[in-house]
Amino acid sequence: MSVKPQLKIPATYMRGGTSKGVFFDLADLPEAAQQPGKVRDALLMRVIGSPDPYGKHTDGMGGATSSTSKTVIVSKSTQPNHDVDYLFGQVSIDTPFVDWSGNCGNLSSAVGAFAISQGLVDADRVPENGIAEVRIWQANIGKTIVNKVPMCNGEVQEMGDFELDGVTFPAAEVAIEFMDPSADGEQMFPTGNLVDTFEVPGVGTLEATFINAGIPTVFLRAESLGYDGTELQEAINGDAAALTRLETIRAHAAVRMGLIEQIEEAVQRQHTPKLAFVAPGKTYTASSGKVIQADNIDLLVRAMSMGKLHHAMMGTAAVAIGTAASIPGTLVNQAAGGGERTMVNFGHPSGTLQVGAETQLKNGEWRAIKAIMSRSARVLMEGWVRVPAEVLE
Missing domain, CATH: 3.10.310.10 (Diaminopimelate Epimerase; Chain A, domain 1)
Structure with missing residues (x-):
């Protein structure tokens, strides 16, 4: 042999x-x-x-x-x-x-x-x-x-x-600048709306912000899913029914955003879109045991990646968070307290992350100029x- x-x-x-x-x-x-x-x-x-x-x-x-x-x-x-x-x-x-x-x-x-x-x-x-x-x-x-x-x-x-x-x-x-992070040739908000209502069979009617910035992402209100935004990985990743429900929502969001034509295609496109849910800032204990005070964050965000709740936050999703937070009216902006902002500090399962974004409204359409964050x-x-x-x- x-x-x-x-x-x-x-x-x-x-x-x-x-x-x-x-x-x-x-x-x-x-x-x-x-x-x-x-x-x-x-x-x-x-x-x-x-x-x-x-x-x-x-x-x-x-x-x-x-x-x-x-x-x-x-x-x-x-x-x-x-x-x-x-x-x-x-x-x-x-x-x-x-x-x-x-x-x-x-x-x-x-x-x-x-x-x-x-x-x-x-x-x-x-x-x-x-x-x-x-x-x-x-x-x-x-x-x-x-x-x-x-x-x-x-x-x-x-x-x-x-x-x-x-x-x-x-x-x-290491400071990072993501230049012009919205998708070329496409609206940053693919439906043309800052907030949409969409029906997900077997789940119900949800409000969502669909955005192409950093990575295609659908944002939902945590409360609409029965969460408060302070969840850690074990609360969701150990719940098979919750994972199935969230993946169903993500698949229908992919169709709504024009990323796929048929729901069945979502299984071969697990990386995009991302699904995240947001809530107003609230004191919670991160996975490390560190207490994150409500006064130190603008909002809470939890995000799904490849079918599981992420242990912290994906960098590209952070770009989407920062961009959406800077635009009055999105669900992310609403969770952060509304108004105009160029920087947002959000809580995730492992702690906090600050991300900045420059956006511009031109001819009735929003455009992201750049997003900024630091990593190592x-x-x-x-x-x-x-x-x-x-x-x-």
Whole structure:
């Protein structure tokens, strides 16, 4: 019996924000996987350890959650005035597919550091000390992201005292700007309304704000779902009926937003749209045990990711939150107390997050200029990831 040795592929395992994933330089991938398609998807699924009917990712690099079953491919940019192209693949845990329909805002914070370390950013754009502004083309959604990466003695500075709820240890702050985050050629509010009423079979009639900013997202009032907005993961992820109901709502929202034509297509589009529910600020205890005081937050937000309640907040959903909060009349803005605002501080299961947004009303349509937030990023391991050679067959 002839057995092929495993492939060795250069890779870096990184944390970005409250997520972590396997990062690749496009040029380091096997030639057959340097192009989109079945071979690339099969390779990335095997790297992560999916599909895994046990839901553990024991035989791969994934962590069996939506926040840790992620892959990133970076290359020198093909776009003018950009440093690198960044492609994000959300790997399903228990089914055989990779969702390329959106971005990961958390891992966006690690792209600049990875690109500098890999020599993908021209040396004259990287200071010996200070801040390197890495211009990133987000290839999944065709948008520009700017990472402001701290540098020290010619190397990326990873350590610092910036604390991020949902991440155990402090690190260096990375400021991120998501430029023009609404979808190109589409209304930021795909239905044309700030608030819609829509009927979900088996659930009932709900009010919702549908928005394309950062990532397509549907916002609901927590109380309409029987929640108060202070829920932690165990309150929802251990309730099979609740998960089914929330996924049904998300699927119908995808149709309403024009992302899919038939409800059945939602199973192959788990990454988008996101579903989140909001409520006015209220004192609660975060998953870490820290008490979050109502006076320190503008509102509460809980968000679903890949069928489960997220342990903190997805970066792209935070962009949607900040954008919607800045526009008077949306459900997010109402939960935050109404009025005009350029910054919002919201409570999530792990703590709080502040995000800013600049929006503009022009010719009767809202447009997002940019969204701003801070995250941190750190290399966890670098070297080679190994996968069975037959994955390329």
